[in-house]
Amino acid sequence: MNNQPILQMRGVTKTFGGIFALNEVSFDLFESDILGIIGPNGSGKTTLVNCITGFIKMTYGEVLFRGKNISRRPAYKIADMGIARTFQIMRPYFSLPAYKNLVIPLFSPRAKRTGGWRGGGKLGDRNAVSIDILEEMGFERESYVPYKMASNLPTGYLKRLELARCLALKPEIILCDEVFSGLSMSEIASMVPLIERLQIEGITLIMIEHRLRELFQVANRVLVLNFGEKLIEGTPGEVMADKKVKEAYFGSEKVEEVETYA
Amino acid sequence: MEIGHRRKERLDRGVKVRTEGLYALMSWRELGYLTMPRLVLIIGMLILPLVMPSMYWQRVISIVCIYALLSLSFDFLAHFVGLVSLGGAFFIGSGGYIAAILNTILGLPPMVSIPISTLLGAVICTLFLFPCLPLRGVYFAIITLMFPLLLGRVIEALDILGGTDGILGVGSFTNSWVEQYFIILMVLFYLFGMRRLVNLDIGLVFRAVMDNDQAVRASGINLTYYKTVAVFIASSMGCLAGGYLAHIYMWAGLSMFALDFSILPIAATVIGGSGTLVGPVLGAFILVPISELLRAFGTLRIVFYALILLAFIVFRSEGIMVYGQRKYQQFEKWVKV
Ligand SMILES: Nc1ncnc2c1ncn2[C@@H]1O[C@H](COP(=O)(O)OP(=O)(O)OP(=O)(O)O)[C@@H](O)[C@H]1O
Ligand SMILES: [Mg+2]
Numbered sequence: 401m402n403n404q405p406i407l408q409m410r411g412v413t414k415t416f417g418g419i420f421a422l423n424e425v426s427f428d429l430f431e432s433d434i435l436g437i438i439g440p441n442g443s444g445k446t447t448l449v450n451c452i453t454g455f456i457k458m459t460y461g462e463v464l465f466r467g468k469n470i471s472r473r474p475a476y477k478i479a480d481m482g483i484a485r486t487f488q489i490m491r492p493y494f495s496l497p498a499y500k501n502l503v504i505p506l507f508s509p510r511a512k513r514t515g516g517w518r519g520g521g522k523l524g525d526r527n528a529v530s531i532d533i534l535e536e537m538g539f540e541r542e543s544y545v546p547y548k549m550a551s552n553l554p555t556g557y558l559k560r561l562e563l564a565r566c567l568a569l570k571p572e573i574i575l576c577d578e579v580f581s582g583l584s585m586s587e588i589a590s591m592v593p594l595i596e597r598l599q600i601e602g603i604t605l606i607m608i609e610h611r612l613r614e615l616f617q618v619a620n621r622v623l624v625l626n627f628g629e630k631l632i633e634g635t636p637g638e639v640m641a642d643k644k645v646k647e648a649y650f651g652s653e654k655v656e657e658v659e660t661y662a
Numbered sequence: 663m664e665i666g667h668r669r670k671e672r673l674d675r676g677v678k679v680r681t682e683g684l685y686a687l688m689s690w691r692e693l694g695y696l697t698m699p700r701l702v703l704i705i706g707m708l709i710l711p712l713v714m715p716s717m718y719w720q721r722v723i724s725i726v727c728i729y730a731l732l733s734l735s736f737d738f739l740a741h742f743v744g745l746v747s748l749g750g751a752f753f754i755g756s757g758g759y760i761a762a763i764l765n766t767i768l769g770l771p772p773m774v775s776i777p778i779s780t781l782l783g784a785v786i787c788t789l790f791l792f793p794c795l796p797l798r799g800v801y802f803a804i805i806t807l808m809f810p811l812l813l814g815r816v817i818e819a820l821d822i823l824g825g826t827d828g829i830l831g832v833g834s835f836t837n838s839w840v841e842q843y844f845i846i847l848m849v850l851f852y853l854f855g856m857r858r859l860v861n862l863d864i865g866l867v868f869r870a871v872m873d874n875d876q877a878v879r880a881s882g883i884n885l886t887y888y889k890t891v892a893v894f895i896a897s898s899m900g901c902l903a904g905g906y907l908a909h910i911y912m913w914a915g916l917s918m919f920a921l922d923f924s925i926l927p928i929a930a931t932v933i934g935g936s937g938t939l940v941g942p943v944l945g946a947f948i949l950v951p952i953s954e955l956l957r958a959f960g961t962l963r964i965v966f967y968a969l970i971l972l973a974f975i976v977f978r979s980e981g982i983m984v985y986g987q988r989k990y991q992q993f994e995k996w997v998k999v
Binding site: 453455474475476477479480484485487491492493494495496500503504505506507508509510511526565568569 | 863864866867869870873874876878879880881882885
């Protein structure tokens with residue numbers, strides 16, 4: 401592991417009309433880490449993703465990416481630097497077939513520049529590359545699924561499509577906003593290896609999840625948010641053992657259940 | 663032949679393979695099936711000036727083509743980029759005034775002034791619309807409607823550019839055939855060019871901007887840049903039409919900012935079929951002549967016009983083109999079993 405963090409949050413604060421959605425949140429993210437972020441509903445997890453990726457402007461605080469301050473840059477520039485994100489409410493291009501959905505990120509300046517994709521530039525090639533990426537994300541190449549309209553895809557495939565859209569950018573960091581939610585146990589089980597594969601490929605991940613059991617399988621660090629404040633950060637084991645977390649987040653009856661998972 | 667030895671099969675059945683736009687041609691017949699509609703359209707448009715009975719109707723063809731360009735521009739922005747633009751009058755006015763100035767002051771002939779007014783006009787329109795690009799839906803529409811009114815008032819109040827009289831004495835085309843074929847070829851060029859463009863990867867980006875702009879931003883793509891490019895392309899069509907109009911009327915004036923140029927393209931798009939690009943052009947070819955024929959009714963014209971529109975919206979809301987396409991794809995042939 402590298403000593404220089406790839407992403408640093410410095411007192412990131414976001415207020416919505418007096419409500420602190422995020423309050424002085426600071427943490428470091430190291431290369432090839434999988435950082436899990438958990439917290440009750442409305443604790444500011446999505447807001448955190450939005451602040452990092454420039455989709456909303458933070459009230460104050462700063463985000464450093466490889467030492468560079470990116471907190472005032474527009475969203476597309478941040479994505480262009482290699483910070484990709486998924487959306488909690490999935491946002492495919494519904495009027496396009498699944499594989500055409502990936503032509504858009506492949507058309508981006510970053511994809512053209514990093515060009516690691518076979519062929520890269522020319523027309524037609526992008527379609528082939530899309531199918532490759534989709535296959536990597538678990539779309540069966542020989543089936544009709546990659547050619548289906550995104551509006552007809554089931555949730556499981558839409559989540560994969562969200563990840564594939566990120567992957568097309570050859571990102572350094574992917575922020576996943578609840579990719580497991582809404583999926584069945586078996587679907588999640590088939591997603592976990594994909595996530596692990598991304599880590600092996602050297603992509604750093606931030607995963608926001610409510611499904612703690614699956615999250616703790618893959619995450620090596622966990623951060624707990626509550627009312628926009630960082631409650632604790634540590635390894636999954638440390639977080640589980642923390643008393644504040646039990647009180648604030650898990651609630652009394654849920655504790656045993658979660659502990660057995662961890 | 664006995665029943666049971668042959669059955670009906672849709673003509674396009676063997677033609678379409680798996681995805682839209684990827685064809686496997688097996689015979690001349692299938693090739694004909696695919697190229698026929700295009701050929702009919704191209705040849706039909708090319709012979710139009712020849713079959714028109716009078717100078718008057720030849721002029722109508724030119725006006726039709728102007729509206730066809732505006733409708734194409736509207737359809738592209740509204741249904742492929744997601745910007746509902748009522749900028750027709752703005753584009754026509756900008757293109758028209760620029761061409762008129764170039765011709766009367768610099769003495770440039772139509773074949774030079776029209777291309778310049780196309781590009782320069784598009785640059786100017788894009789610059790004006792640039793600050794409004796983050797606006798969506800009806801807000802963008804209102805702004806685009808406001809600019810021509812604004813410019814018209816400015817010209818009137820400051821009495822610049824000929825004031826209320828307009829710029830007189832703009833040179834005309836030397837030859838009426840050149841005049842008509844120029845604009846017909848331009849319509850065909852833009853029509854097929856736009857159909858090509860929306861199916862390229864950059865066209866997919868435009869459609870993505872319309873579909874879901876947040877995901878486009880998350881893909882590291884500059885939304886504003888692509889919206890700007892789209893507005894430039896669309897306004898270039900309108901400014902071309904405007905420059906041309908100035909030369910056939912030999913005049914540029916305040917009525918170039920008339921609301922008709924903004925509204926009629928929407929009607930043409932509704933009638934022709936939105937999101938088809940060809941539909942709006944056909945829509946213009948139906949609506950404008952009807953409106954000419956209705957001139958006989960004087961002020962009642964607008965009533966008939968509204969009724970025709972209403973009938974279309976109620977009975978064929980999908981538009982002629984979508985309906986026609988569906989029917990065409992349902993053509994069947996007999997095949998041996
Ligand atoms: N655009 C907004 N305007 C006003 N308030 C907002 C906005 N976005 C979020 N909030 C508020 O900020 C707080 C944090 O919301 P956020 O969506 O970040 O929570 P979350 O942790 O992602 O919740 P969930 O688990 O339900 O996804 C909430 O109280 C929410 O109401
Ligand atoms: Mg959320």
